[in-house]
Amino acid sequence: MFLALLRTQWRWCRTIILPGAVLLAAVPFLMLRDVTAAMIPMEVMAVVRAWSPLFPGLAALLGLLVALATWAPDRRGQHIHALTLPVARWRYILFRFGGGILLLGIPILAFALAAWLAVQWTPIPDGLAAYPWSLAFRFALGTSLAFAIFFAILSGTPRTAAIILGVLVAVAACDIVLKLFLPQTGLANDLLGVLLTGPGPLALFAGRWMLIDV
Amino acid sequence: MSSWRLVAALLLVAGRSAAAQGSSPLAEEIARLERRVDSMRVEQRHATALVAAAGTVVAPARSVATLDLIRVGGFQIRANRSPLPVTAAAEEAWRQLGGYFGDELAQLPLRPILVEGTHPDSNGGSLEEKADLVIRWDQSVGSLVAQLIGAAGPDPLDADLEQWLGGRPRPGSGTVAALAKARDQLVLAPFSTGHDCVAGDLIACRGALRLGPADGWAAQSFPEPGDRRQVALLVGRTRSGALAAGVERCLGARDDESCSAVVRAVDISALPSVADQATRRTLLDAALRRGGAGAYHRLRATPSPAMEVRLAAAAGVPIDTLLADWRVEMVQAVRTVTPWSTKIGVAGIGWLVVFLACALWSSRWRAD
Amino acid sequence: MARRLIFTLAGVTAALLALIAYSVVVGKYMIRRPGWSPGGRAQVGSRAAKVEFHLNDAEIRLQVMRLRQAIEDSLRTRAATDTTTLVVAVKAEGWRSKEATEAMRRSMQEEWAALGLSVTKVAVGVVVIDRQTARSWAHYLAVGADDPSVYYVLPDSLTPGTCLAIVSAPFIPAAANVIDVGRLRENVRPWLGPCAYYARFGIPGPRVARWLTQRNFDLALYPDWVERGPDTLPLFPGLSPRGESRGWYWDVIYFMSPDAVGCLAGRATACREALRERPTLPGREEPWIFGQSTNSWRFAHQRVTGGDRFLGAVAREVGTRRFQEFWHTTLPVDSALTVALKAPAGAWAAKWERTVAEPPRLGPAPSLGELLVAVALMLFAVGVVARGAARREVV
Numbered sequence: 001m002f003l004a005l006l007r008t009q010w011r012w013c014r015t016i017i018l019p020g021a022v023l024l025a026a027v028p029f030l031m032l033r034d035v036t037a038a039m040i041p042m043e044v045m046a047v048v049r050a051w052s053p054l055f056p057g058l059a060a061l062l063g064l065l066v067a068l069a070t071w072a073p074d075r076r077g078q079h080i081h082a083l084t085l086p087v088a089r090w091r092y093i094l095f096r097f098g099g100g101i102l103l104l105g106i107p108i109l110a111f112a113l114a115a116w117l118a119v120q121w122t123p124i125p126d127g128l129a130a131y132p133w134s135l136a137f138r139f140a141l142g143t144s145l146a147f148a149i150f151f152a153i154l155s156g157t158p159r160t161a162a163i164i165l166g167v168l169v170a171v172a173a174c175d176i177v178l179k180l181f182l183p184q185t186g187l188a189n190d191l192l193g194v195l196l197t198g199p200g201p202l203a204l205f206a207g208r209w210m211l212i213d214v
Numbered sequence: 215m216s217s218w219r220l221v222a223a224l225l226l227v228a229g230r231s232a233a234a235q236g237s238s239p240l241a242e243e244i245a246r247l248e249r250r251v252d253s254m255r256v257e258q259r260h261a262t263a264l265v266a267a268a269g270t271v272v273a274p275a276r277s278v279a280t281l282d283l284i285r286v287g288g289f290q291i292r293a294n295r296s297p298l299p300v301t302a303a304a305e306e307a308w309r310q311l312g313g314y315f316g317d318e319l320a321q322l323p324l325r326p327i328l329v330e331g332t333h334p335d336s337n338g339g340s341l342e343e344k345a346d347l348v349i350r351w352d353q354s355v356g357s358l359v360a361q362l363i364g365a366a367g368p369d370p371l372d373a374d375l376e377q378w379l380g381g382r383p384r385p386g387s388g389t390v391a392a393l394a395k396a397r398d399q400l401v402l403a404p405f406s407t408g409h410d411c412v413a414g415d416l417i418a419c420r421g422a423l424r425l426g427p428a429d430g431w432a433a434q435s436f437p438e439p440g441d442r443r444q445v446a447l448l449v450g451r452t453r454s455g456a457l458a459a460g461v462e463r464c465l466g467a468r469d470d471e472s473c474s475a476v477v478r479a480v481d482i483s484a485l486p487s488v489a490d491q492a493t494r495r496t497l498l499d500a501a502l503r504r505g506g507a508g509a510y511h512r513l514r515a516t517p518s519p520a521m522e523v524r525l526a527a528a529a530g531v532p533i534d535t536l537l538a539d540w541r542v543e544m545v546q547a548v549r550t551v552t553p554w555s556t557k558i559g560v561a562g563i564g565w566l567v568v569f570l571a572c573a574l575w576s577s578r579w580r581a582d
Numbered sequence: 583m584a585r586r587l588i589f590t591l592a593g594v595t596a597a598l599l600a601l602i603a604y605s606v607v608v609g610k611y612m613i614r615r616p617g618w619s620p621g622g623r624a625q626v627g628s629r630a631a632k633v634e635f636h637l638n639d640a641e642i643r644l645q646v647m648r649l650r651q652a653i654e655d656s657l658r659t660r661a662a663t664d665t666t667t668l669v670v671a672v673k674a675e676g677w678r679s680k681e682a683t684e685a686m687r688r689s690m691q692e693e694w695a696a697l698g699l700s701v702t703k704v705a706v707g708v709v710v711i712d713r714q715t716a717r718s719w720a721h722y723l724a725v726g727a728d729d730p731s732v733y734y735v736l737p738d739s740l741t742p743g744t745c746l747a748i749v750s751a752p753f754i755p756a757a758a759n760v761i762d763v764g765r766l767r768e769n770v771r772p773w774l775g776p777c778a779y780y781a782r783f784g785i786p787g788p789r790v791a792r793w794l795t796q797r798n799f800d801l802a803l804y805p806d807w808v809e810r811g812p813d814t815l816p817l818f819p820g821l822s823p824r825g826e827s828r829g830w831y832w833d834v835i836y837f838m839s840p841d842a843v844g845c846l847a848g849r850a851t852a853c854r855e856a857l858r859e860r861p862t863l864p865g866r867e868e869p870w871i872f873g874q875s876t877n878s879w880r881f882a883h884q885r886v887t888g889g890d891r892f893l894g895a896v897a898r899e900v901g902t903r904r905f906q907e908f909w910h911t912t913l914p915v916d917s918a919l920t921v922a923l924k925a926p927a928g929a930w931a932a933k934w935e936r937t938v939a940e941p942p943r944l945g946p947a948p949s950l951g952e953l954l955v956a957v958a959l960m961l962f963a964v965g966v967v968a969r970g971a972a973r974r975e976v977v
Contacts, residue, residue, distance in 0.1 A: 015586060019594040026598060030605040041840050050608045090968040097964050127840025134947035141948055145956045152963035156970060169566055201959050204952045213945045214843040214852075240651055240740045247644040254637040261630040484765070 063146025112136030296331030322368030380491035653707030730873030778805030806894025854928030
């Protein structure tokens, strides 16, 4: 059953997985393209830092797209086919989730190999070191987390999505209203801070995504 | 030469050599450097004369660009040829100075300065220490105006005013943003006089802004027991000895007598300020605007240890009137800086409706 | 199917082009050398400019020598009952009043006494000059520091028993005879610098002297062998990825050298490398004057973060007797430090750095906490979905 579901999931997700793998494989080479042997550590760090915000964004985007592709056919068919399958529902969910994670392994592996190859060909100044596997691991974790979050949101009813969206809009509205009377406050900013700084749930995305570091 | 003269000459020479041997190495080094400096000065005169004769300009370091003299109002600016809008900025700066100092500007000469415009990608100019301002030429006129005023602006030599302001008086603090910031600063200050001033208590404003004579600042700025405790908390961090004991009693036992004693014991200059320098500048700006062209002259011509007397003289109105108007301006400035308009409200509601419609457009809710 | 393929390919191409464009932007605008470099001599071109340059250099030397002479004269003529070998002379315009000079002298004397110093073998002279003068000197003297605020002239053949510290006058206005004595005391604390070490422990052995000279005395700027409080970086009290200075934290960190960052992150090998003696370049002239700037300029050039207090911390740790032995050692400096500290120098320095600032987490590997939170969140998400699916009905 799992293999059958995986095959259908692959058909739905391959237009995201394959291009994603190609793009992710290109990123480390593009990033390190300008690094030469004449550069001092600070310059190399400047290049790496300029690219590092891209990685959490790519991880989140990949997770979102794969989650969308995973649930889109079921949503179109109002989950009728899925719910008529001879498998317990919780198992079905696990199979879908596991399939998504497995398929995400393809672009992640491509990224890891590309990062490793790119640093082999790059002259890294003394005092700095390359972390291709650590970065790949972080990327894998970030992509999986994003996939899980969007998997959960997208599996819900439109009402669930509306509630989530409504909460976000309400936070933004409260932020605006509060600022009128207390200009120093920043509710949205503070909430983002809580989410993105440790031990917040999304702290992983705000951390260090440096392929080359001290 | 007779024999005694010869002996005297020999003794003189012997004495000198003995003195030379007895002088310290440091003194000898100083003498050597003095001789070197003297000979280098002679060489410098020769070199400068040669350069003048050859008609070339002495380059202090790398080659020096041609400098143009820009005269705008009282500004005398030498600037290199670059896209930097020096003339436009000088015109605007002169206009601002005229509006600020009024008729008194004629008595306050500006310092001639040298401005060098540099390429935005470069790390420095070629004139090195000679240039008063080294500015990247991608900067805006507004930023350049502030720098010109800062570098060449008049120095009225008014020690009391400068001490109250924390620097030379200069225009730029009458803007809406500055007033809004002043209001925020007073509201967020940890002292009651700040909040009360914004709320409308003019006596609190006098205390917060230190408008009275210096010997009354402590009592006027910190009238409440909570204020004095806060002062003790702030100054107590860096103190030791007898003062530390007083701070301990003030904060631990919440004894107001001890808190008051701490406030009295601290130097005036070490007391925390309720209103910061930027806030005080906005009041001065308000007084000068109110008083017109002769305001600054009256401010200078009024000798008084209390700023309130001088500001009232500058504005030409009683200090309470000035403070009341200034307070209203501050409150209005906040509303201007953070505007709430019907457009934004309608847009926000509109988006809500759009998202709700998206959410409801679902097969789950439709009957078919 | 074909249409999907075309759209997919178009999307991939567009994304690739965007990435390439981004890499061009990064290459053009973001790779930039740091905006400052340690102070070097101004370059001169024409003969007249050369003469002017050398004249200024000679005049500065002469000024400094005269200051040394004045200090020597003061020391020679001091009273027999005088219990210190510290002389303070104030030349700065804003501090010339009697009250200001007296306040300055008193603060320095108090600081001298607080360090446990009285009559020492190496006397110390402190001369306070105008900031503008200090800056104009920096233009002609290659002292290896941007905008130096203090110059040190160490004991040499000219004055073998005196160390001179020439400092920029502090910003505290001394007008109206009201001087914030507390703030003044805080300002004068680092003025003595290496001169205090010379006064307390004598002239160092040749190895330590060469080591400190090579580094411009960066580890001996704060005489702090008296327990006074933590070594936490005073200029950036929020230096932490979670503190109020979070926004610029990583900018500041990566302006520092890799050894300094590695040592701050707790790597003993990086600390050892940062403390190591470097081989002396042949033909290099021994400088006659050293300049140092305040921490705000020096911060990115430090080889050991907070290093101005490093030797003070070592002295506190090992005690003054063992520190004296280290000061006169003939061993390589890192070995001498290890002997004095009774612990590997690199490891001790890494441990000490944790008291200076919060160690940055280097490299992209997620922490255990992040990993656990992510996994927990994933399990939670899947659990929520499974539960929801169990309740779903086909209508």
